[in-house]
Amino acid sequence: MKAFVLNSYAHPSKLALAQDAPEPTPGPNEVIVEIYSAALNFFDILQAQGKYQSQPPFPFVLGAELAGRIAKHSPIPKGCPFKAGDRVFGQAQGCYAERVATDYRVLHPVPKGMSLDEAAGLYVTWPTSYEGLVGRAELKAGEWVLVTAGAGGVGLAAVQIAKALGAKVIATAGSPEKLEVCKRVGGADYAVDYTKEGWQKEVLKITKGKGVDVIYDPVGRIRESLKCISWKGRAIVVGFAGGEIEKLPLNLVLLKNISIVGLHWGAYEKFEPPHVPKVWKELFDLFESGRVKPINYDKVWKLEEVPAGLGSLEKRETWGKAVVRVREDDLDQKAKL
Secondary structure, eight states: OOBOEESSOOOGGGOOOBSSOOOOOOOTTEEEEEEEEEEOOHHHHHHHTTOSSOOOOSSEEOOOEEEEEEOTTOOOOTTOOOOTTOEEEEEOSOOSBSEEEEEGGGEEEOOTTOOHHHHTTHHHHHHHHHIIIIIISOOOTTOEEEETTTTBHHHHHHHHHHHHTTOEEEEEESSHHHHHIIIIITOOSEEEETTSTTHHHHHHHHTTTSOEEEEEESSSOHHHHGGGEEEEEEEEEOOOTTSOOOOOOHHHHHHTTOEEEEOOGGGHHHHOTTHHHHHHHHHHHHHHHTSOOOOEEEEEEEGGGHHHHHHHHHTTOOOBEEEEEOSOOHHHHHHHO
């Protein structure tokens, strides 16, 4: 089996594709998935170097998000709703490979009409954005939302969800191409260049001096964004993809009567498991309604090109969700004919 197997920590650019990696061995409640597409994530770059909060023991296969089919030779545990050949998406440690074993309970059926490339990036990004805006920010129709790094995978999902909920969306990005993506592809009402000094004044002008009701921030730009938050605004801390954990001025939190709210979607399975299927049901309703859709970067890498794909992600060259295609899917190909 082909796979990116790590026996020691290294920058992704140093990784090599193993041609004879061991086949996955399923444990209790696990199925074998033939991987067709795998998503590229920033945390994969960290994990390859031993810098991530979750580090599996050596040797391990890199990659965490997938879409594919239940393998013909896979065991089907009691209670598993899937059968051989079913199209699924979900998570597993070891997705930069041809096959992987994973718990069937972290898999979902691919929504009708969605390609496996599109489904590969659903598992982390979409529930994070949905719970952040709906569960934590309690976003209401008509409110103003500022989405930082709006052209990223998480950002474009947040832009679409906010619009579907009736909000007015201002997205930030750092290049003309990504500003265009925020509006043309994501549907943001406005896009603002955060590299320009005093960009917050533009946000205040757009909102007629009021400021934004909600800041949705996956990169670590809340401190600078607080300059354009409204009275009683809510700032959602989603992540620190920019690399720096911020220190916030609590005097401003007091003076503007605002809330700083954290979101760790991965912890819901441990602390609030009944809430997880509720979020997924509401997301599936949105997908099936056509009001939101996955947006992938326009270049798709092959399995052997994982280091190049992660390199582009690290350099902030991509927008939307970046995906590796491990093998072609017949249904996807028929849809193109």
